[in-house]
Amino acid sequence: MPSSLPPSPPATASVAAPSEWIQRFAHLLPSQAHVLDVACGTGRHAAYLQGLGHRVTGIxxxxxxLAQLPAGIQAVQADIENAAWPLPGQQFDAVVVTNYLWRPLWPQLLASVRExxxxxxxxxxxxNEAYGRPSRPDFLLAPGELLQVCAGWHIVAYEHGLRTAPERVVQRIVAINARHAAPSPLPLMASTLPAHI
Incomplete structure (x- = not known):
């Protein structure tokens, strides 16, 4: 069943289109959510989420x-692989990560999502190595790895498979931190493992 996507904010020449995955599930964020965009680059997701009325911090x-981020987005310059986490103790309504993997950050990323x-x-x-970069195992998830990382959370959606335009193999998840929270009032989607997504 097709899902409707929230409207995109006006596009700019310097910002690439946001991931369809992020667009599809942005409706789960509460109104005026505080969002952390990790390894945000020039801000394609930060700009999109800001356009939906959210308060965004990009690392x-x-x-x-970071200099290309739209006005109003909090920019945090930090080498999160080789230095201390720049936002200790801070929690967010949502944490967004795309096209980035650094496994030592798993505990910090999960801890940054509020209940x-x-x-x-x-x-x-x-x-993905059959289609191009990244091809090193350090930068490629193992099958089911995101499900393992989010064990104990409410899994709203999960997919693993081949994407086109461009061709690449991805894994993606939407999970709600419900370790101590009341069950979500939202109906949860069944996890999926399509061969081609």
Whole structure:
């Protein structure tokens, strides 16, 4: 059954289109949510979510990329792979991660999602090496890895498979931090494992 996507904010020449996965599940965020966009780059998701009325913080190590973020987005320059986490103790209504994997950050990313908050994650998985980069195992999820990482959370949606335009193999998840929260009033979608998504 097709799902309707929230309207996109006006596009700019410098910002790429947001991931269809993020667009599809942005409706799970509460009104005026505080969102953390990890490894945000030039801000395709930060700009999209800001356009929906959310307050966004973007982290990236590249100052040139952060300089392209739209006004109003909090930019945090940090090397999150080699230095201390720049937002200790802070929690967000949603954490968004796309096309990025650094496994030592799993505990920090999960801890950054408040109880009842949402993790939206999409990145490359084993098998992507047949289509291009990344191809190193360090940067490719194992089958089912996101499900293991989010064990104990409410899984709203999960997919693993081949995407086209461009061809790549990805794994993606939407999970609600419900370890201590009341069950979500939202109906949860069955997890899916399509061969082609």
């Amino acid at each position: 990236d190590r590249n100052p040139d990329a 009842g908050g949402v993790l939206l994650y999409e990145t490359f998985v084993q098998g």
